[in-house]
Amino acid sequence: AQKVTQAQTEISVVEKEDVTLDCVYETRDTTYYLFWYKQPPSGELVFLIRRNSFDEQNEISGRYSWNFQKSTSSFNFTITASQVVDSAVYFCALFSGSARQLTFGSGTQLTVLP
Amino acid sequence: NAGVMQNPRHLVRRRGQEARLRCSPMKGHSHVYWYRQLPEEGLKFMVYLQKENIIDESGMPKERFSAEFPKEGPSILRIQQVVRGDSAAYFCASSPPLPGLAGGNEQFFGPGTRLTVL
8 A cells, every 4th residue: 555644734934944844655566656746825736846766866956855765765855945935735645556546645834934 | 738627626516416527638648537635635546547448446435426538528527416525626637648657657737626515
């Protein structure tokens, strides 16, 4: 069975602080994909990143970076120098062939205060 | 290249009525997924369809809910005799026709339909 855990329900930071959102996953498959999505107050889902299970290289995209560690089954997301526009719910998700569906975590509500 | 389209964006129904939610996948995508997001919760998988076939409906409630993806036209999620507990955001996603994990299965999401049952 697939499972994604986002233990942080809500995080509040002040603008320009760095913030890390945690994601821990469970799967028996050796081949799988991990995703992060952003859901702003408007409600749509915005794709941020996809990583496959064979690529453990960390990735940086502007102020966003992702740390994938298979040894701890974690795929954490860091926002550097946060901005008010980063305020949203962030979802981590797992896709594996045996499930053929995205399994989402419960989300982390990030609030960035001015 | 238009993205995944869902309509209506907002739907209000009274208890006992039927709700029909439509999803047009991205051009060239033949796989459609439906997810439900209850208030204050994450998204939960409902059903996975390919053209004219239901591949996996393990997340669908056993009664009142049905889904189809006909050869022509959009995918439809149908909820009969709605109840207040059906109030949620329903998201559709589509992916390219590659069935395996290699290079495929990235799901592109529509804007969602927000169903309110009075």
